[in-house]
Amino acid sequence: MFVVEGIKMVQELLNSNFPAFKVYTTDLSNLEVEVNNVEIVSTSELRQMSGLKNPNSTIGAFYIPESKAVEFEDWILVLDDIRDPGNLGTIIRLCDWFGIKNLVCSKNTVDCYNPKVLQASMGSITRVNIVYIDLEDFLESVDSPIYGAFMDGNSVYEENLTKGGILVMGNEANGISKKVEKLISSKISIPQFGDDSTESLNVATATAILLNEIRRK
């Protein structure tokens, strides 16, 4: 199971038919949706349950749904060991914005039901199918072209991106691992216009730019 805090997020999960174990609230009138498993708690009980300094009125415990099989019709985003919960949450939100329905994560990627990921994903988790899988096995089994983001790849502006495919983004510190790099068919990069000594882009902002590039074609 996993826990979400805040009326907005609880409501969104209930509306998306995520199976609820129980919803705890200080005030039933907060909930616009009918829930069977709801329990009224006092403000101090809510504070004891909450992971936040200033708990919202409502907390929900939900069952983790089973992942669906990955669909290959469109673009698929693959994450190779993303460790920062804020980055994963932002990336899930980006998938939702750009209509990327399938997000494939390496087994060492941070858990998408981590509270910080849920907070940063802003409910987008209900609309993106997230699968944790061995990336080598997965990438070896696919037919689609596999693009990977590298500092020294070809400019994405000049790349003739296919209509569907796979985009791999690497770990915050180390980029794409050697094992996964072997399976990449095209290395791409985002051109830099500033000083050479500039730090590389954060993985979430780089993902934003590359998903935009995929969709603008």
Next chain:
Amino acid sequence: MFVVEGIKMVQELLNSNFPAFKVYTTDLSNLEVEVNNVEIVSTSELRQMSGLKNPNSTIGAFYIPESKAVEFEDWILVLDDIRDPGNLGTIIRLCDWFGIKNLVCSKNTVDCYNPKVLQASMGSITRVNIVYIDLEDFLESVDSPIYGAFMDGNSVYEENLTKGGILVMGNEANGISKKVEKLISSKISIPQFGDDSTESLNVATATAILLNEIRRK
């Protein structure tokens, strides 16, 4: 003055000729640059000075440099009340990556010398000229076309972006203020491909996409 933590950041500021008030370090051999105003401190003294749980070996106190006049040759990014330090830091880093030399902030935008901003900007603050100014006065005084990011603007893919200009990004919760909106010549937006109920993009990721759009032309 402002404080930065960590040998990498202190080093970068020293290399960029930011005037140092004093550098405090547990080990002189950390510093590759010669500094006049350096003081050796014990690990426990460093811990007392630091704002971090696990302080790095070195802390620097620097004088805040005077802003230079805004240059109008290229694109200028304008921020209307960005409040989150992480967002401002990420945006400064993006300016650096995309070679945007001038960043104009409303007076209520978070301070760029806030430690969390400095941490997120990763040294880019040494290469971007940041000016805090009354936005109405500033925008009324300029000749360049003024683009603003709005949820209901024209698709940026179809916009014939000028060679130079001004791009305005709004506050995290409220977007661009009414006062500033009046001065915008073109409202632009990033097309959405997912479900309608998706949350809007975070301002830092939206800035990443729009700066990329400006540069890819």
